[in-house]
Amino acid sequence: MQIAVPKEIKNHEYRVALTPTGARELVGRGHTVTVQAGAGEGAGFSDAAYEAAGARLEADVARVWEGAELILKVKEPQAEEVARLTAGQTLFTYLHLAAEESLTRGLMESGATCIAYETITDRQGGLPLLAPMSTVAGRMAIQAGAHSLEKAQGGAGVLLPGVPGVAPARVAVIGGGVVGENAARMALGLGAEVTVLDKSIPRLETLDDRYQGRMKTVFSTADAIDEAVRECDLIVGAVLIPGAAAPKLITREMLAEMKPGSVLVDVAIDQGGCFETSRATTHTDPTYIVDGVVHYCVANMPGAVARTSTQALTNATLPFVIALADKGWQQALADDPHFLPGLNVHDGRVTYQAVADAFGLESVDPASLVK
C-alpha cells in the first residue's frame, strides 16, 4: 500500500504520525512509505532516520498527498489538507468532528474514508488511541493552570502548593477519566487541595481507592459544580461523551461567582469545550480573560511536548496502522469490533452517530459498510 505521512501544519504542532521505527515495520511488510521532508524534525526524528528505515522523502507536499492510499496524520485536517483529500483515500488521524461542522462537511465532500483515533475503543471500555494523549494533556493541564495563576498572565497570583503558613490552592477537576486523573495526580503532587467530579460512581470509586482519599471525589451535579466555581482557584475541564460535543457545565453567568484571577483550563476544548466561554486557542496565544477569569483552551496541548507525545501516540497507533496497510480499511475494520467505531466518515456519509446527531445529519451504520 502507498502510505503518506505529511508534516503537521496546525499552530505549534510538532508531532508526527509515524516514527522511523514505524516506517521500518511498514516497509518490511512490503508497503511504500512517503514522508514529507522535515515531518519528524519537531519530534526529534530526522529525514535521514526515515530514509534509513526505508521510507521515501518528498519535499513537495502536493506529491505527498497525491497517489497515497492511506494518509497518516496527528491533528484533524486543516482546510488546505481537506482540499487535498480525495475519494478512495483513507485518512487516519484525530478528527473531533462533533466540534467542527465545516470540517465534517469538508470530509464528506472529499469522498474519502476518515477514521478517527479518538473513537476507537478497547475491551475495557477505554479509548486506547486517545488515552496516551489524554495522559499528556492531563499532566500538562496543571503546568498550564499553575502558570496562568501568575499575575503576569492575569491570574490571582496564587501558588498551587501555598507555603508553610499559607494554605494551598484549591483545584477542581471536572471529569475523572484519563485527563482528569492525570491532572489530579499532578495537582496532588504539587501540594494543591484537589477535588475530582465525575458522573460515574465506579470511576470515583477507582480514584478514591487508588489515591486513598488524598483527593476528594464528588458526584458531578449542578450543585457540586456551583460549589467548585465559588471555591476553586483552578478548574480543569476534562469531561468526555465519546465522539459527541462536550456538555457546557460552567456558563458565562457562573463566571461572576468565581474569584477574580481564577483559572479555567478546558482540556475538552477539542470536543467543543465544557465551559460556555471557551473558544479554542493556540500555543502561540494560549489564554484570554473573560469576566476576570483566565481561560486556557489549547486544542493540541500534547503538540508542545512532541517528542514524548509522538512516541506515546505511535506506540498506540502502530498496530492499527499495520492492520489498515496489510488488509485495507474494510477488512481491518470488519475483523476488529473495537476498530470499527473509529470510522467517522465514508464516501460522503457520516458513520458515527454522535457526530451525525451534533449536526442533524443522517448516519450510516459502519458495520453495513465493511461486510
Ligand SMILES: NC(=O)C1=CN([C@@H]2O[C@H](COP(=O)(O)OP(=O)(O)OC[C@H]3O[C@@H](n4cnc5c(N)ncnc54)[C@H](O)[C@@H]3O)[C@@H](O)[C@H]2O)C=CC1
Ligand atoms: N486539548 C487537548 O490537547 C487534548 C484534549 N483531550 C480531550 O480531553 C477530554 C477528556 O478525555 P479523556 O480523559 O481521555 O476521556 P475519558 O473518557 O477517559 O474521561 C471522561 C470522563 O468524563 C466523565 N464525564 C462525562 N460527563 C460528565 C459530567 N457531566 N460531569 C463530570 N464528569 C463527566 C466520564 O464519566 C469520564 O470519566 C476529551 O475531550 C479529549 O478529546 C485529550 C487529549 C488532548
Ligand SMILES: CC(=O)C(=O)O
Ligand atoms: C487528542 C488530541 O486532540 C490531541 O492530542 O491533540
Ligand SMILES: [Mg+2]
Ligand atoms: Mg485536540
